[in-house]
Amino acid sequence: KQIFSKYEDPTNGLVSVSNLATMLRSLGQNPTDSDIASMTYQLNDVLLKFDDFCLILLRNAKTKEEMRAEYIEAFRLFDTNNDGFVYATDIRKMMEIVGANYDEAELTSLFREYDKNMNGQIYYEGHRYN
Secondary structure (H helix, E strand, O other), rough: OHHHHOOOOOOOOEEHHHHHHHHHHHOOOOOOOOHHHHOOOOOOOEEEOHHHHHHHHHHOOOOHHHHHHOOOOOOHHHHHOOOOOEEHHHHHHHHHHHHOOHHHEEEEEHHHHOOOOOOOOOOHHHHHHO
């Protein structure tokens, strides 16, 4: 509800579907444009009710373990020298190269969750980041 409320129009209680990708990313998901199109295909409007948003979340929910597995795979791709560490600066560079639509707040949130020492690197081998 908190995420929905952040983007909600106070005059009608609805959220534009153009905000859906950002809302999902703030919840740890990474939908593509194609994913968003298929999620909103059945809606007859460009505005979301809270119930619609909840239904989209339920249909596309991933377990915490599934999300961690995706992050580990991504971390491996970013680990260019294969030392088991991913550096924050490398992730930012790679995001720019691939044109990923992440803003600084989302990256900061990711680093806060996985960079327990707050030293700019994430040790992902053996899942020791958690």
